[in-house]
Amino acid sequence: MDKNEMEQLIAKYLNKELTDAEASDLKHWLEKDKVNRQVFENIVGQWHLSQEEVAASKVRVLQRIQTNQQVPTSTKTLPARSWFSSYGYRVAAVLLLGLGLALVGLLKSEWWRANDVATAVYVEKEAVLGQKLSFQLPDGSIVKLNAGSKLKYPSAFKGKNRDVQLTGEAFFDVARDEDHPFRIASNGVMVQVLGTSFNVRSYPDEQDVAVAVKTGKVAVSGIETKNRVTLEPAQMATYSLADQSINKKTIEANDPSVFGWVDKHLVFRDENFDVVLTQLSRWYGVEFKVEQKKNMGKRFTANFKNPSLVKVMESVSFVYGFNYKINGNRVTIY
Incomplete structure (x- = not known):
């Protein structure tokens, strides 16, 4: 596997987009050489850092390398094996960290540019207990939040997807845009649509996430798993947080126990x-x-x-x- 292929696989891993075949290739690469795993772990470990923090960490790495390259003042000669395990190994470890940080900077900058994350300004709407809230998203989609729920979304959708984050329960009437799928992340579940109306229930104190479709078509999948179902009107998927399984069933059209709170x-x-x-x-x-x-x-x-x-x-x-x-x-x- 060449450097570009490795970078692409790690980028997909970080964004949870690996296919089964790619996951197998990445696993094989990690097992092939312990240096590969060190680089990988450095990258994953630093992924949460901001661009500024990555840059600062790279400066510290260079300073550590320069410090380690100073000639030892002791006149005592160390055996070759001892020298490698003390001085040489430290330099190698620092270089690996530097490589990891450099790659993190590259991957993050490319990913941020592709998804317009670097310049995104996020809005959070909350319906407190005893309140329900209706509002319009930047793309024209309508959201109704049930009590005790929050929705976080960018002030403008600029990436290839229209991504929002939900806590609690909401009804969505999504403006159709086939080139920019609408995606809702909530409690380990990803809901993806092009344009439709549906309900998502995902309260933190409940053991299941439920998605029910009123019109159109919705795909429901586990973010960490490959489990996936497609829903049409009068169908519901229930995702179990305990075992990450998804069950699909037919419900009444406009089932009041699911959609009634909206009215x-x-x-x-x-x-x-x-x-x-x-x-x-x-x-x-x-x-x-x-x-x-x-x-x-x-x-x-x-x-x-x-x-x-x-x-x-x-x-x-x-x-x-x-x-x-x-x-x-x-x-x-x-």
């Missing part, structure tokens, strides 16, 4: 008590204090249209047989 429908479908309280906490921005649990084995199903907290609590308390008290943003169950 202010609070929907529960055979949910347990803890899930009900979690969803109510996000929806209304309240904190629950449970002093006594009753009938916890029951499941709760309901569909409310833009309800007040009192209206929902009346239904939930009837099913589970408890009393409650609302005091500001605190709900006590007893």
Whole structure:
């Protein structure tokens, strides 16, 4: 493998774009020579640095090389093997670090230019607990954020992809652009589309990431794995964070339990008590204090249209047989 091929493979590795065949080639190259692995580890270890930090590190490397090249003041002659293991090995290690840093600078600068990362200004929108937020992205796509969710995106899409990062739940109505796929990264899952409407649910305290399509077509894959499914309208993919598997199923068209929140429908479908309280906490921005649990084995199903907290609590308390008290943003169950 020549130098250019090696650089391309490492660049793809850093950007998580290796194919199975390329991953095998990279593994073979790493196992071929320990020097290869040292260079690779230096590059990967420095990848998180900024361009300025890489440049500063390269200066420090050169200074260390110059320091090591000074003639030893001791008149004692070292055996050849001892000299290599002490002085020569140190210089070699520093040179390897320098090579790694130089390659990092090259790869990062090329990758940054290709994706316009260096000049990108990012915007972050957040819907706090008890709030929902609608806004338009620079490409004309419409996003609706559910409570307790964040979306990070560039102020202008300039690269080959339109990349955003999601925490929580959002509904996307993506403006079609076949030359620039729209990609959402969220909790180890990558969702890619050209133009469609769909829902992504990916809260940090939940064990699964769910993607459901309303119109168009969506590809869902694990960022660290090769698992991938394609979804069409009325289909949902659930990605398990535990084993990184993806399950695909058919749902109702415009399923209210999936898409209902966009139109202010609070929907529960055979949910347990803890899930009900979690969803109510996000929806209304309240904190629950449970002093006594009753009938916890029951499941709760309901569909409310833009309800007040009192209206929902009346239904939930009837099913589970408890009393409650609302005091500001605190709900006590007893």
